[in-house]
Amino acid sequence: MKTLGQFGPSTSSGQAFGGCYVSELLIPVLSEVEAAFLRYKDDPVFQKELHDLLRDFAGRPTPITELSTLSKEFGCRIVLKREDLLHGGAHKTNNVIGQALLAKRMGKKELIAETGAGQHGVATAMAGALFNLPVKIFMGAKDMKRQHPNVQRMKLFGAEVISVDSGSQSLKDAINDALRYWTAHSKDTYYVFGTVAGPHPFPSLVAYFQRVIGDEARAQCLERYGKLPHTVCACVGGGSNAIGVFKAFIDDAEVQLVGVEPAGEGIETGKHGAALGMGRPGSLHGSYSYCLQDEDGQIQEAHSISAGLDYPGVGPEHSFLKDIHRARYVSITDQEAVAAFLLLTKKEGIIPALEASHAIAAAQKIAPSLQKEDILLVNLSGRGDKDIDHVLHYLQNHAA
Amino acid sequence: MLPNPYAEALKKNGKALFVPFAVLGDPNKKQSIHIIQTLIENGADALELGLPFSDPPADGPVIQAADVRALQSGIKIDDCFDILEEVRSRTDIPIGLLVYYNLVLQRGIEKFYEDCSRVGVNSVLIADLPLEHATEAVRIAKEYKIAPVFLVSEVTTEERLKRIADIAEGYLYVVSYLGVTGVTDAVMEDKIRVTIQHARKYTTLPLIVGFGINTSEQIKAIVRAGADGVIVASRIAREIPENLKAIPALCAELASAIPHIAEYESTVK
Numbered sequence: 193m194k195t196l197g198q199f200g201p202s203t204s205s206g207q208a209f210g211g212c213y214v215s216e217l218l219i220p221v222l223s224e225v226e227a228a229f230l231r232y233k234d235d236p237v238f239q240k241e242l243h244d245l246l247r248d249f250a251g252r253p254t255p256i257t258e259l260s261t262l263s264k265e266f267g268c269r270i271v272l273k274r275e276d277l278l279h280g281g282a283h284k285t286n287n288v289i290g291q292a293l294l295a296k297r298m299g300k301k302e303l304i305a306e307t308g309a310g311q312h313g314v315a316t317a318m319a320g321a322l323f324n325l326p327v328k329i330f331m332g333a334k335d336m337k338r339q340h341p342n343v344q345r346m347k348l349f350g351a352e353v354i355s356v357d358s359g360s361q362s363l364k365d366a367i368n369d370a371l372r373y374w375t376a377h378s379k380d381t382y383y384v385f386g387t388v389a390g391p392h393p394f395p396s397l398v399a400y401f402q403r404v405i406g407d408e409a410r411a412q413c414l415e416r417y418g419k420l421p422h423t424v425c426a427c428v429g430g431g432s433n434a435i436g437v438f439k440a441f442i443d444d445a446e447v448q449l450v451g452v453e454p455a456g457e458g459i460e461t462g463k464h465g466a467a468l469g470m471g472r473p474g475s476l477h478g479s480y481s482y483c484l485q486d487e488d489g490q491i492q493e494a495h496s497i498s499a500g501l502d503y504p505g506v507g508p509e510h511s512f513l514k515d516i517h518r519a520r521y522v523s524i525t526d527q528e529a530v531a532a533f534l535l536l537t538k539k540e541g542i543i544p545a546l547e548a549s550h551a552i553a554a555a556q557k558i559a560p561s562l563q564k565e566d567i568l569l570v571n572l573s574g575r576g577d578k579d580i581d582h583v584l585h586y587l588q589n590h591a592a
Numbered sequence: 593m594l595p596n597p598y599a600e601a602l603k604k605n606g607k608a609l610f611v612p613f614a615v616l617g618d619p620n621k622k623q624s625i626h627i628i629q630t631l632i633e634n635g636a637d638a639l640e641l642g643l644p645f646s647d648p649p650a651d652g653p654v655i656q657a658a659d660v661r662a663l664q665s666g667i668k669i670d671d672c673f674d675i676l677e678e679v680r681s682r683t684d685i686p687i688g689l690l691v692y693y694n695l696v697l698q699r700g701i702e703k704f705y706e707d708c709s710r711v712g713v714n715s716v717l718i719a720d721l722p723l724e725h726a727t728e729a730v731r732i733a734k735e736y737k738i739a740p741v742f743l744v745s746e747v748t749t750e751e752r753l754k755r756i757a758d759i760a761e762g763y764l765y766v767v768s769y770l771g772v773t774g775v776t777d778a779v780m781e782d783k784i785r786v787t788i789q790h791a792r793k794y795t796t797l798p799l800i801v802g803f804g805i806n807t808s809e810q811i812k813a814i815v816r817a818g819a820d821g822v823i824v825a826s827r828i829a830r831e832i833p834e835n836l837k838a839i840p841a842l843c844a845e846l847a848s849a850i851p852h853i854a855e856y857e858s859t860v861k
Contacts, residue, residue, distance in 0.1 A: 193724060196724060196725075207697075211724075211725055212722065212724060212725070213693050213720045213721060213722075213725060214649075214720055214722060215649075215650040215719055215720055215722070215743060216722050216723070216742065216743040216744065216745070216748065216752075216756075217650075217743065217745050217747065217767060217770065219722050219723075219724075219752070220747045220748070220749065221747075358653060358656050358657070358660075359646070359647070359656070359660065364647060365647075367649075368647055368648070368649040368656075369649075371649040372649055372650075372652070375649075375650070375770065376770050377770075378747070378770075474694045474697060474698060475692075475693045475694040475697060475720065476647060476694065477647070477649070478720070485694070485698065487698070488668055488669045488695065488698060488699075489645075489669075489694040489695045489697065489698030489699070490645065490646040490663060490695075491646040491647050491694075492646075
């Protein structure tokens with residue numbers, strides 16, 4: 193390893209966030225990924241190929257949309273960054289195309305990935321079809337049930353979907369199983385990690401491929417409004433869409449950054465996924481970062497209506513941004529997220545993913561503190577077609 | 593260098609060590625002590641014991657299930673140290689701990705090793721703590737006279753092997769082989785021989801082989817390949833909790849598979 197990808201140190205523990213807390217057996221392949229990343233990230237031929245694919249295959253740049261009705265209702269300019277319009281239906285495509293290109297360059301013969309909501313699995317399966325590489329997707333058995341349409345899409349792309357029956361049968365267990373498989377098959381296999389968590393170099397590498405969201409949005413705001421947003425808001429599970437949109441604004445000290453974690457059934461019930469809000473730093477899935485854990489350090493299960501936010505950990509850069517007070521992190525309940533889902537659908541004609549619905553709900557709460565002309569940029573990380581059954585079911589069970 | 597109980601056991605034993613593994617608290621505190629006692633009575637030359645962890649990616653599904661059983665019985669890390677203390681009162685053989693780093697961090701690195709020392713643990717392998725991050729833990733371990741153990745495998749580079757050999761004590765945990773399921777014992781023996789010979793160039797520590805070892809034939813092959821010991825984990829954990837009665841005979845059979853030096857030295861060149 194050339195570096196350890198550390199952020200920090202943490203103000204509470206004095207230990208740096210991030211790092212590479214994995215078995216010795218994974219060090220060689222992670223070093224190999226790091227070397228390839230360092231080599232190609234500034235390589236003009238690689239960059240051109242990536243850029244062309246993002247434009248011609250994925251549909252970048254995605255537009256920004258100022259909401260006509262909700263801007264009036266909320267009291268400031270609500271501007272969405274439309275990652276829901278990206279091919280595949282979510283921001284995950286940015287990262288997957290980048291990593292699949294890297295895997296090709298490294299001569300790997302197979303892609304594997306973990307998935308929670310299925311969006312990252314779908315994106316990886318899609319990249320496998322595009323690059324003609326076989327794909328294995330590890331998915332919690334519980335998630336396979338609640339995200340059935342995405343399972344079908346992955347299979348249609350030709351991927352093998354492996355049901356993970358261990359532990360809580362959700363995202364964290366899918367990561368454990370993918371890491372196990374990779375340990376045993378690292379020679380020919382590339383692990384397309386889905387978010388800005390995990391061992392170094394993944395937090396840096398995924399952030400690098402996702403920062404296109406913020407780079408575009410920043411330029412689009414300047415071009416259209418002649419000024420930067422007052423606040424940038426994004427949902428945080430592992431945190432890749434949030435880091436992707438935050439990165440471009442981190443040096444703009446006047447721009448407020450707000451990450452939105454899932455409060456699930458309510459923070460007070462204990463059934464939530466607010467790792468930054470309620471957790472404390474620990475080592476999970478290869479990096480040191482905030483996570484939900486008991487006093488012994490056993491990792492606790494997260495709870496959210498949104499499978500994509502149902503993760504007890506969070507990317508280490510978010511832990512760092514929290515500790516240095518550059519970003520603040522709030523939380524939104526299942527109920528608030530569903531209300532925002534319906535609001536955007538009915539008032540603006542856009543069906544948001546339940547993940548991104550958390551950011552919309554937070555925007556509604558933040559907006560009153562802004563002036564009418566201020567821009568509140570919300571990263572709409574994905575579209576919500578996959579969630580329709582789930583939302584209808586929720587409404588049936590929670591009818592007042 | 594600390595006195596090395598593994599090297600001493602090896603010398604005293606006159607043949608490779610049989611090292612059964614169990615998860616502390618699996619399936620509960622009381623039965624766990626009983627199971628470990630069974631291992632001691634049926635041929636264990638050393639014990640490798642794991643602290644149960646909720647997210648153990650370096651272990652296979654059988655050990656993860658053992659972790660889950662232990663945690664579901666309500667086991668806390670304090671209980672695990674109670675079990676260790678009880679086990680130490682019953683035996684003098686080396687006791688190694690296999691742990692994940694978050695459990696060490698949350699207890700406090702200093703307190704963790706202090707507790708290990710208090711209950712008579714001899715070595716600690718932190719499964720997800722590679723060299724890069726190990727400096728502090730190794731320093732504190734040695735202060736408390738606990739041997740820091742590291743993993744090596746067929747993919748460990750020469751440069752890393754040297755660095756590992758410089759700081760490791762107790763023994764090196766040699767990972768049998770990676771990702772080749774269903775290979776013959778002969779193929780496995782050849783692969784392990786290469787890894788062992790590679791490691792042997794840099795260290796005089798005992799080389800103990802683990803991961804996926806289930807049969808007497810495999811144990812024989814691994815000892816022929818030059819191993820100083822064999823760790824058997826999943827094969828034993830699989831009998832918990834339904835088939836506890838099978839463990840004594842199973843353990844005795846696997847232990848007796850370790851050949852005497854005279855039996856295999858003639859077959860190696």
